[in-house]
Amino acid sequence: MSELREECGVVGVFSPRETYEIGRTVYYGLYSLQHRGQESCGIVVNDDGVFASHKDLGLVNDVFNNSTLDELGVGSLAVGHVRYGTTGKNERANAQPIVVNHIKGSMAVAHNGNIVNSGDLRRELELEGSIFQTTSDTEVIAYLITKERLRTDCIENAINAAMHRLKGAYSLCVMSPNKLIAVRDDRGFRPLCYGLTEDGRYVVASESCALDAVGAKFVRDIEPGEIVIFNHDGIRSIKDHCNKNPKSICIFEYIYFARPDSKIDGISVHRARVEAGRALAIDYPVDADIVIGVPDSGLDAAVGYARESGIPYGMGFVKNKYIGRTFIAPGQAQREKLVNIKLNVIEETVRGKRVVMIDDSIVRGTTSRNIVEKLRHAGAKEVHLMLTAPPFVDECYYGTDVSDKSQLIAANHTVDEICTLIGCDSIGFLKMERLHEMIGTAPNVGYCDACFGGEYPAGRATTGKFKFETKLSESKKKEN
Amino acid sequence: MSELREECGVVGVFSPRETYEIGRTVYYGLYSLQHRGQESCGIVVNDDGVFASHKDLGLVNDVFNNSTLDELGVGSLAVGHVRYGTTGKNERANAQPIVVNHIKGSMAVAHNGNIVNSGDLRRELELEGSIFQTTSDTEVIAYLITKERLRTDCIENAINAAMHRLKGAYSLCVMSPNKLIAVRDDRGFRPLCYGLTEDGRYVVASESCALDAVGAKFVRDIEPGEIVIFNHDGIRSIKDHCNKNPKSICIFEYIYFARPDSKIDGISVHRARVEAGRALAIDYPVDADIVIGVPDSGLDAAVGYARESGIPYGMGFVKNKYIGRTFIAPGQAQREKLVNIKLNVIEETVRGKRVVMIDDSIVRGTTSRNIVEKLRHAGAKEVHLMLTAPPFVDECYYGTDVSDKSQLIAANHTVDEICTLIGCDSIGFLKMERLHEMIGTAPNVGYCDACFGGEYPAGRATTGKFKFETKLSESKKKEN
Amino acid sequence: MSELREECGVVGVFSPRETYEIGRTVYYGLYSLQHRGQESCGIVVNDDGVFASHKDLGLVNDVFNNSTLDELGVGSLAVGHVRYGTTGKNERANAQPIVVNHIKGSMAVAHNGNIVNSGDLRRELELEGSIFQTTSDTEVIAYLITKERLRTDCIENAINAAMHRLKGAYSLCVMSPNKLIAVRDDRGFRPLCYGLTEDGRYVVASESCALDAVGAKFVRDIEPGEIVIFNHDGIRSIKDHCNKNPKSICIFEYIYFARPDSKIDGISVHRARVEAGRALAIDYPVDADIVIGVPDSGLDAAVGYARESGIPYGMGFVKNKYIGRTFIAPGQAQREKLVNIKLNVIEETVRGKRVVMIDDSIVRGTTSRNIVEKLRHAGAKEVHLMLTAPPFVDECYYGTDVSDKSQLIAANHTVDEICTLIGCDSIGFLKMERLHEMIGTAPNVGYCDACFGGEYPAGRATTGKFKFETKLSESKKKEN
């Protein structure tokens, strides 16, 4: 029920044989990554250098049907994308993958992340005469690769060169006329992994759950800074950018974004959440009757809290699973009823009980206040709210929509004030020092906690990330 | 993940004042009953005797948008319906509510259930010159009411008279030019209840979760055999058909169909499932490491099993929540992967563990076999399958699609054979004698367990219920 | 550009062999009858007694695509319908053909016309307990046939009996489990004919242009009062109702409704219009430079006027052929520009000229005034308006939407007043005594000219034809 949204999910497939199934393989992969982006999606199929693409606003199973998949035709390479879109307008033009044609053939790029210096790069490219048809930073990436491509002998070397210019978060699936290339930025902000099917198809995906969906066996994560090339010659890796910077995987991937059945950089997301629940139970012991989780991301942590505390685990809510993109939200007058429609309390579980409720985080606090109120309305005697994340106190520039500090309740209120505003009996945020426990103590395990008040590993965005478009136009519309 | 489907859900609203919101109130109610029928849906709004309707194949949030709701206009009465359709073809013509016009004004009927003597009634009506435009038994109900209406002074008395002719399961929302009427068959096979909003609107619904969704406070269940009339004069009840027969609520409403946040006839569905889990733990104790539930209906019972047995509760699966009506199912060649797409195992939870898995029931056994296989593939050492229902051994004629005995694994195999076929280490079905424990021991608590080998409280259908249409045509097409 | 609309067009096909093409044959037939109804359309295919249907609001090529046609499946019988709908609301429920199921099997009815005593018949049927699911009089026809079917040995005899009860205009395609039956009311208000393809399929259609479209050779018109049965035994005709009343073909079929390439009752529509133009030239000689027709129905008559008068024929207008059902009409502020969008003057033709402009008729006069103004704006020195119909002075009850006398300019103004209101230099209406010249002097050639002040051959409608629905509800909503 968090109001937070991830930017994107990517999928890429290389098949040693041309097949009509390749578009459907990407479809099922995207479908299992739908939680990473619900605004638009797209698939590009590569038939021996000729690219066929279909993309549109909507969920994967709205945008694609048998007819649109059939039209994508046969191919041995394909990439796909689901998008939420934290930068750039929610327009069809911004749907990915982006396909560009240049002197060396076509290229498709699917991107998850956010380039912090895209404003500077864009300005620089524009001064050389480049034109941009979208407001997405993915077009900037495509340009940089293309520029380098003129100076290099192959696309992977062009990518390698372009990475020197790109700052920020990027996990990419790049498709050239005959290669599939997986790229992850040198700090590894966003996840990326690959697997192999029994019949020899390589599948690259943002999360391992997409490999499960298409029947591919997980092979390994792409390393931060690594470029992995899949083609008829097999797999090849370029590691020039590896191990130059400490790893900075977004800790919120574990807390909220990723699916619990995914493993990211060797750590089960489900396990990370259970551990967060345990940590909360240790740090915030409560005399209560039942532990419930707010679906879906609070459920795993509730199990952890219950196990650690010995308080029984219960089912507190039913979430309506039929919510679709076309759902008609209640008008202002009916707004307060929205929680009941999407999420209803199981009164049986909470009536007369002292309840520990686990959720992932608090952004503005509105949703949490509503849920707490519903629990009390259903008869809960006490409500203790436990969050599997520290308080949000700063913006994220690496591919999520944690933005606008003025909207963040924790950036403007003390924990006690938040407890009062939310209306709960007590409140517990996961402590910063517990974050590393979620993902284990292996060497080379670093994470980004900038939005919780930590360091910004790749700096802040150089131009206003949010409302980028408006600012752009305001600065320029007078010029001509 | 059961392959079973409920027939329908109904909603009705009476507002003391005309309002443009009435269509949206029904919309939110239907949306929360979507689990009761995903094939088609419809809403009829009554503006002072003039009925405006919209119905179509599809989910509630596909069929309705702001424009279609606006076109329904203002009104003080409205009824709605979601349908799966166990009888009659899945055609737009069979979508409900049915609107009929006759000498006393228009009438809309929304029906959940199945009339076992509809074949006889239909033949009788046809011999009097009646014509049928659908293959649904709801049209038979509408005819009977209309016929009686000619002999009676008001619609409620006509309904009362018609009920003498109707055999089987029916929970109805009937709308006349100025009344909303809730009707439940005299054995109460299907649930029906009503509530009241703060601003004085009465809401009738199949399940109490729909009352929560529209902000209505639950008042009470409609009694088996009761007719409740809502209009400007208030509420009135006719109980001529009450207490003539023992109650026969479908026990499978508790096991699977209803939402766990609903209460049916005074019993929380969630509680009933938790109790079923407890009973399984008592009857089938297992030496295991983790208890998991198959989403969604097995989760509540898993909590009950875990509590009773002391074995830890775990999250075993992630269910893809974006599955829509337009989802492209994999072709035959990819069929075995379907389970991974809809439902994926959380490997972290089960690897190296002895697993107790709770599901609601087994129909053909295919799905269960696949799930067990996935658990083993993910590293489960043992899988013990516990079902919150006894084995299906016979057909249902009261509004579900448990049909065709030849397809029912339990009608053709012993429990041991089933265990082998499914591939689990042990299997436990809820015992028949435990069913009554699910719903308590209050007086007047009876239930229908015909499909588990119990009695058929209202007899079997007199004409072939399934493939009704084909048989009809086969017998008739030669006649003319 | 007339604001008048026909009610409907019908098509029926009997093929001696089952074929997947049968739905497409009806599709092409309906497509060529699209001018007879643009609101909704439908096709029903009969596969050995099992009826598959698809109908919806929209044009033929919006409602049907390869997928919907494929779903209709194989069959040896099919009927189709295009509808404008002068009676009953423009709702999907009112789309035809109507399919009803009764004791003797299914029946589909497609109807062009209007039953004047449908109000009485409906009330009578309702008093016997009949229910109506549409507001269309076609349902009344279906009921009457069904009632008689119980007393007769075959459907054609049931139709024959029902015709004694039906008053008004009806050309029907009726489909039983194994027969296609064409029926025309005993005065022949609406056209109906049949043809035969080379491979032995019989095709019934409202106009002969539909036979051309599907490659069928015209055989003959159905006679007024005739019932023609097509089945595996060949063709059979029942003529009990023939020659009981004088023929009353709607003269406006020739003037406006029908396509000029159709022949109706032996007379070419194109020829009838040319003759009307000639008659106008004789009765209203004008000293002019050019004769132009308002597309499309005025073009043929303009050729006749030009030939008779010796004044050159010219192309005066371009009509936008891409107008679709979804065209966005200009708002009130832009309304005056609407004529330019749909119809633009060819300035080259009229600048500096004295223009004779031929149109079919004047209803409210608004359109004519706009067109005359456009001609003057384009430089026409004089505009003489010639109409191929006498003035509309009364309502039509036989299947067109000439209604509401208060809206008819000619019912409320003299010819001189009309000339002034329209803004033309002179105006000439076809004289009543010329009407018969349009369709020749063969014996048994009668026509209906009621809307021009003639007799009503079948009387006026017994209940308010227009706004039937509202009246119905007003009289009834208080009853219950």
Place this chain on the structure above:
Amino acid sequence: MSELREECGVVGVFSPRETYEIGRTVYYGLYSLQHRGQESCGIVVNDDGVFASHKDLGLVNDVFNNSTLDELGVGSLAVGHVRYGTTGKNERANAQPIVVNHIKGSMAVAHNGNIVNSGDLRRELELEGSIFQTTSDTEVIAYLITKERLRTDCIENAINAAMHRLKGAYSLCVMSPNKLIAVRDDRGFRPLCYGLTEDGRYVVASESCALDAVGAKFVRDIEPGEIVIFNHDGIRSIKDHCNKNPKSICIFEYIYFARPDSKIDGISVHRARVEAGRALAIDYPVDADIVIGVPDSGLDAAVGYARESGIPYGMGFVKNKYIGRTFIAPGQAQREKLVNIKLNVIEETVRGKRVVMIDDSIVRGTTSRNIVEKLRHAGAKEVHLMLTAPPFVDECYYGTDVSDKSQLIAANHTVDEICTLIGCDSIGFLKMERLHEMIGTAPNVGYCDACFGGEYPAGRATTGKFKFETKLSESKKKEN
């Protein structure tokens, strides 16, 4: 009924005041230019430098509805485009106008024509690192303007500079943050004109019929080579490229592409066609009974032939006006019936007659042969086919799809052979020397007749124009 298609139509509007109507003004303009392109369309509205766009495959009234127009919002500038697309695939990505963002603000480009050196220019740009997201030459134009924009002080000067590089046919509507700019290539292959509404809005359009549609008064044609700038300072013209080359308006605009109510470069299209008919009557006198035109482009010329020859003009055909993009074409087995569906003969007009039939041109000859056969089937004694164009013997590189010489009947057969192949009694092509008579003898009246065997004023395309895409990929896919 010609199989030829125009590439595109463009519309641009500058309003001195911001208005919500601006999108609708473009909509009506595009709607009246629909004959110039039916594959895709788009509108871009400029609200003070922020561009909102909507474009898609489909007809104007399918792609746009009130909701999509509302979303375009308010603005003082807007451009629109309808496309057939002779170059580049029929993909949504190729829909226009193209919107690009660069350092000087956004720019939208709508293009009618074809750049013959686009292959060279594209290669040159790609070597500088440019990327292309479409296969349309319009993107090349946008790049060239952008590159020049970096070196110039305003967009109009950038366009002026870019025109030195562009060879071929282009009529453009360019929109910058605060200017609307109309551009026509220096030979004026494609038409372009502008008008003014009473409330001060300037409207640029491919044809004057679009000005009529939106209520703008025609002001003048854009001169070949001219750049006209519309903004708050009024109108300004740059004529550096004017009068450097002889004018080469596509003569086929008059013969077929343009609407007869349009005037192009001072000449009425209707008049040009009438004159062509007259010329045919002089050069090919026939002893016949009736002159008919093939709709729509043959009708005007038939009037001219009839006037000159004294043979009566008649209506020979009815064209189905409801043909839409979604019309289901008959399968191979039914192909021969297609002519009857789209176009039916009025038998009354031709039976027993010697017929002169006027059409615009013959491409492959298939359609003409079908039509002649239909006339004979309907009873025509003789059929004399007159074409208002000389024989097509060569390809067009300037924005039409006259391509592939191997398909052109006249490039491979003598006139006598064509007459035999078509099956007519005689055949007459407009003589090359008559072409100039169609458009008058004013000074500076030149035209392009390259496809009829004349000179190619701007040379042939330097890369294969047709199947451009495939060749591109073939040459490149091996490179990487």
